[in-house]
Amino acid sequence: MRVRGTNVGLLFSLPYLVFIALFIVYPVGFALYLVFVRWDLIAAPQYVGLGNLRYLLSDAEFWQALLNTLIFLCVNVPLQIVAALLIAIALAQPIALRGFFRAAFFVPVVISVAVVSLLWQQVYNTDTGLLNTLIRAIGLPAVPWLTNPHVAMPAIAGMVAWKNVGLYVLFFLSGILSVPAQLYEAAKLEGASPWDEFWLVTVPLVRPAMFLVVVLSTIAGFNLFIEPYVMTGGGPLDSTLSVVLYMYKHAFSFLDMGYAATIGVALAAIMLVVVTIERRLIDEPTV
Amino acid sequence: MCTLRTIVKQRSRVAVLTSLLLAVVLVPAFAQPHITLTYWSAPNAEELSFARTMAQSWNAAHPETTVEVQPIPASGTSEEVLLAAVVAKTTPDICANILPSIMNRFVHAGAVLPLDGFADFDRVTHERIDAKTLAYARSDDGRVYQVPWKANPVMLAYNVDEFAARGVQPPRTYAQFMDVAHRLTYASTSGGRIDHWAMNPGTSVIWFWRMFDFYPLYAAASDGRTLLDRNHALADPRAANDAMQFLAMGFRRGYFPLAAPQPDLFLEGRVGMRFIGPWGISYLERAAVHRFRFGFVPIPTPAAKPSEFTFSDQKNIAIFSTTRHPNEAWAFVKYVTTRAADRTLLKMTSQIPLRRDLVNDPAFADYFAHHPLVAAFARQGAHVVPLDDTPHIVQILDYLSRQYEASAMYGIIPPERGIANTADYLTRIDRL
Amino acid sequence: MIARRIAGYIVLTSAALIFLYPLLWMALLSFKPQDEAGTFVAWSGHFTFANYVAVLHAIPITRALANSLFVASATTLSVVVFSALTGYALARLQFAGRNVIFAIVLATMALPFQLTLIPLYELIVKFGWTDTYLALIAPNAISALGVLIFRQTFLSIPKELIEAARMEGASEVQILTRIFLPISLPAVVTAGILTFMNSWNDVLWPIIVIRKQEMMTLPQLVVAFSAGGQADGLPGQQFAAAMFVVAPILVAYLLFQRYFIASMASSGIKG
Numbered sequence: 001m002r003v004r005g006t007n008v009g010l011l012f013s014l015p016y017l018v019f020i021a022l023f024i025v026y027p028v029g030f031a032l033y034l035v036f037v038r039w040d041l042i043a044a045p046q047y048v049g050l051g052n053l054r055y056l057l058s059d060a061e062f063w064q065a066l067l068n069t070l071i072f073l074c075v076n077v078p079l080q081i082v083a084a085l086l087i088a089i090a091l092a093q094p095i096a097l098r099g100f101f102r103a104a105f106f107v108p109v110v111i112s113v114a115v116v117s118l119l120w121q122q123v124y125n126t127d128t129g130l131l132n133t134l135i136r137a138i139g140l141p142a143v144p145w146l147t148n149p150h151v152a153m154p155a156i157a158g159m160v161a162w163k164n165v166g167l168y169v170l171f172f173l174s175g176i177l178s179v180p181a182q183l184y185e186a187a188k189l190e191g192a193s194p195w196d197e198f199w200l201v202t203v204p205l206v207r208p209a210m211f212l213v214v215v216l217s218t219i220a221g222f223n224l225f226i227e228p229y230v231m232t233g234g235g236p237l238d239s240t241l242s243v244v245l246y247m248y249k250h251a252f253s254f255l256d257m258g259y260a261a262t263i264g265v266a267l268a269a270i271m272l273v274v275v276t277i278e279r280r281l282i283d284e285p286t287v
Numbered sequence: 288m289c290t291l292r293t294i295v296k297q298r299s300r301v302a303v304l305t306s307l308l309l310a311v312v313l314v315p316a317f318a319q320p321h322i323t324l325t326y327w328s329a330p331n332a333e334e335l336s337f338a339r340t341m342a343q344s345w346n347a348a349h350p351e352t353t354v355e356v357q358p359i360p361a362s363g364t365s366e367e368v369l370l371a372a373v374v375a376k377t378t379p380d381i382c383a384n385i386l387p388s389i390m391n392r393f394v395h396a397g398a399v400l401p402l403d404g405f406a407d408f409d410r411v412t413h414e415r416i417d418a419k420t421l422a423y424a425r426s427d428d429g430r431v432y433q434v435p436w437k438a439n440p441v442m443l444a445y446n447v448d449e450f451a452a453r454g455v456q457p458p459r460t461y462a463q464f465m466d467v468a469h470r471l472t473y474a475s476t477s478g479g480r481i482d483h484w485a486m487n488p489g490t491s492v493i494w495f496w497r498m499f500d501f502y503p504l505y506a507a508a509s510d511g512r513t514l515l516d517r518n519h520a521l522a523d524p525r526a527a528n529d530a531m532q533f534l535a536m537g538f539r540r541g542y543f544p545l546a547a548p549q550p551d552l553f554l555e556g557r558v559g560m561r562f563i564g565p566w567g568i569s570y571l572e573r574a575a576v577h578r579f580r581f582g583f584v585p586i587p588t589p590a591a592k593p594s595e596f597t598f599s600d601q602k603n604i605a606i607f608s609t610t611r612h613p614n615e616a617w618a619f620v621k622y623v624t625t626r627a628a629d630r631t632l633l634k635m636t637s638q639i640p641l642r643r644d645l646v647n648d649p650a651f652a653d654y655f656a657h658h659p660l661v662a663a664f665a666r667q668g669a670h671v672v673p674l675d676d677t678p679h680i681v682q683i684l685d686y687l688s689r690q691y692e693a694s695a696m697y698g699i700i701p702p703e704r705g706i707a708n709t710a711d712y713l714t715r716i717d718r719l
Numbered sequence: 720m721i722a723r724r725i726a727g728y729i730v731l732t733s734a735a736l737i738f739l740y741p742l743l744w745m746a747l748l749s750f751k752p753q754d755e756a757g758t759f760v761a762w763s764g765h766f767t768f769a770n771y772v773a774v775l776h777a778i779p780i781t782r783a784l785a786n787s788l789f790v791a792s793a794t795t796l797s798v799v800v801f802s803a804l805t806g807y808a809l810a811r812l813q814f815a816g817r818n819v820i821f822a823i824v825l826a827t828m829a830l831p832f833q834l835t836l837i838p839l840y841e842l843i844v845k846f847g848w849t850d851t852y853l854a855l856i857a858p859n860a861i862s863a864l865g866v867l868i869f870r871q872t873f874l875s876i877p878k879e880l881i882e883a884a885r886m887e888g889a890s891e892v893q894i895l896t897r898i899f900l901p902i903s904l905p906a907v908v909t910a911g912i913l914t915f916m917n918s919w920n921d922v923l924w925p926i927i928v929i930r931k932q933e934m935m936t937l938p939q940l941v942v943a944f945s946a947g948g949q950a951d952g953l954p955g956q957q958f959a960a961a962m963f964v965v966a967p968i969l970v971a972y973l974l975f976q977r978y979f980i981a982s983m984a985s986s987g988i989k990g
Contacts, residue, residue: 012812020823027842034837042373042374102980111969128954223832375849
């Protein structure tokens with residue numbers, strides 16, 4: 001049996017191993033090589049040593065893009081957590097049409113990011129957009145959602161929240177519903193107010209879900225590309241420039257594969273560090 | 288009688304006959320190999336039409352060489368498409384839509400043929416092109432890989448009817464321009480929002496837009512210098528400052544709207560002037576919702592000058608080194624740049640052939656007499672300057688665009704600061 | 720109690736409006752003539768197909784639809800087949816290096832795509848796969864998440880079943896296809912839906928490797944059409960084009976809602 005298992009096991013795993021070697025190991029290695037060269041895909045690569053890294057450290061646009069990501073996360077994550085938690089709590093109650101509501105919130109989740117970006121580009125349009133028409137109708141001045149450098153990135157953060165909250169509602173809902181009813185009853189017996197109930201019972205028990213939301217949103221924030229690409233092109237004044245968009249610009253507009261790969265490596269490293277920190281801060285210690 | 292001998296004899300006869308037939312048919316085909324050349328033209332209707340006309344007459348006169356015209360595949364900019372084709376080694380024999388600024392990459396990669404290697408190169412180019420234009424076409428290694436073909440000089444188009452209604456003349460200097468601009472910016476309904484402006488420079492930050500707003504102004508203000516000098520520093524910082532200040536002033540005073548690049552406000556009659564090339568003539572005639580008369584004057588300059596320069600927006604022709612028939616390709620390139628061909632180009636596309644002394648050439652005099660608007664561009668065609676041919680040009684214009692956004696469009700930093708930043712960036716860009 | 724319930728309904732109804740109305744607005748706007756764009760209430764007296772006709776004329780959108788369908792289906796098939804194979808091997812077959820491979824699977828799940836994006840492009844160019852279906856399918860042909868899902872599912876199937884089958888002389892392939900897969904249909908559906916959705920909605924990778932219009936995927940073509948200026952900034956046409964992307968997945972979602980929700984929820988929990 002053992003011999004047979006060895007052969008068959010390796011055979012079954014072979015496609016995956018080939019795939020990994022070709023599409024993961026080789027690219028990672030090649031990316032690390034590209035960090036040290038300058039190459040436009042057409043002529044031969046030129047060795048430049050630490051030049052790309054040195055330039056990265058002093059590259060104002062790169063750091064601006066990172067800052068933009070931070071701004072994005074600061075708006076996006078709390079918004080998502082609050083909205084998803086609120087909705088999940090409302091859904092957790094015994095109400096009619098729960099299935100309908102849950103399905104309704106989930107619709108933006110399955111829609112392509114490209115479509116969502118095109119839709120919200122119009123929704124945010126200063127003159128004819130859905131939002132400003134509503135705002136003007138109640139007498140307030142129109143907001144330059146995508147043309148003001150201080151508002152643009154938060155606006156995108158809001159849009160991404162709109163798209164993803166439906167999914168996070170599910171995570172929170174399963175967390176809340178898993179809280180045994182006895183815990184709430186016990187709390188009530190001890191005279192806990194609804195507020196106490198929330199903080200002392202609900203929140204701790206949805207902590208794993210909250211961690212998931214934070215991590216997934218962080219990854220989404222670092223992955224921003226199609227949203228600024230379609231809606232703002234990175235502007236105004238580079239306020240919506242995402243790191244991936246910046247990387248794309250260097251690779252395909254400037255034909256600087258080496259520096260683009262350097263940005264990619266740096267971004268991956270930063271992201272891993274950030275997620276690790278989030279793990280330490282938010283996730284429960286796995287006993 | 289069906290003996291074996293008879294059958295063999297019959298079969299041999301058939302065999303001999305068949306071989307003779309085959310020989311008659313095949314030998315000529317092998318003796319004269321048929322050559323097909325692929326020729327990429329810009330995808331717009333007029334240029335395609337010109338290319339096909341040329342190909343047709345060539346094919347009729349040269350049965351052994353067929354030229355096949357294809358539009359450059361449309362996805363993204365032509366520059367991107369060409370670069371992708373070089374990488375994938377799917378380049379055509381000839382391409383007639385090359386922006387000179389990207390030639391350096393092709394040269395560096397050995398993707399294009401040095402044309403000055405052909406025996407009659409000097410004679411042919413000297414007959415058609417003046418020394419300065421040829422100098423621009425020379426690459427860093429001293430050889431010439433492209434034939435300067437046609438220009439789309441950028442001029443200032445103005446709405447003749449609107450100008451008459453507002454009582455203004457087309458401006459020549461910055462001061463005159465600002466004056467005119469003031470009269471052209473107004474609200475059509477009393478008490479309403481301003482909905483008519485003087486001009487609509489691009490508000491997109493994508494690099495190539497600067498070729499049509501900042502660069503023509505710079506070319507005019509600097510008397511025809513390119514953006515960079517031999518050391519890759521700004522060739523004329525003062526002209527750059529002048530150009531940026533001009534744009535900044537227009538935005539600050541509200542003469543230029545901050546609206547998105549589309550729709551075309553000039554076409555709609557809501558903007559009095561715009562920068563445009565000769566392709567604008569047929570564009571404006573074809574597309575205007577409310578027809579209006581339009582005219583063209585040179586790009587304004589800080590102070591009056593004897594001759595005004597502008598951006599050439601030229602396209603050159605190159606032969607890719609993947610070609611298997613360089614001599615035939617060169618023959619067709621020569622065919623497409625004869626006087627007769629240049630006349631056809633003018634007639635079909637209104638674009639200006641880069642032929643020396645075009646305006647005084649008797650072969651074209653008749654055409655210019657009947658087409659005064661095109662003649663204006665032809666005159667301008669004698670004072671044009673292309674964009675620099677350097678590998679970093681996209682990056683430089685991208686950086687410049689962001690300075691333009693910050694200083695001219697939004698007024699966050701003074702225009703001089705924007706140009707100073709650009710000059711500083713130029714020193715850092717050759718970092719490796 | 721009642722107050723809470725009412726508050727709950729208010730929250731839920733307003734939320735549903737916020738999530739659904741923009742989509743409704745988009746759908747209705749795509750049927751409105753151009754000069755009526757820009758109103759809050761999307762209803763109109765003059766619904767028309769003009770925008771859709773314009774889109775069909777301007778870009779090869781049905782071709783792009785076919786492209787997306789083909790690529791998403793092929794990718795899904797590939798992922799399900801190979802993930803099942805590998806997941807089975809990792810779960811129930813003993814062989815040297817099994818733990819190493821599993822560690823690799825976990826590690827690749829944490830790998831950010833930004834790292835490999837540029838080298839992958841170079842690889843595609845080197846193979847000459849630009850502007851081909853292969854470029855879209857191959858780099859996504861197997862997913863670590865798929866392998867994980869199948870491994871976990873197969874682990875939960877009792878060993879006795881396999882022992883019994885092996886005693887009867889069944890080959891591993893037979894065990895996999897006749898016993899495991901039918902039982903683990905939820906895993907197949909989950910992996911299938913996740914893969915299909917990701918493949919259908921992906922835009923960044925197609926933008927990088929596909930330049931020819933006829934080979935573009937549906938969302939890519941719609942983006943090129945809208946952001947590239949062909950739609951002349953007309954939202955009606957942009958939305959009409961977008962509806963082509965939205966409609967299929969929306970129909971699939973409405974029909975298989977439960978599976979969509981279950982799949983995505985479980986992917987998060989496993990991740």
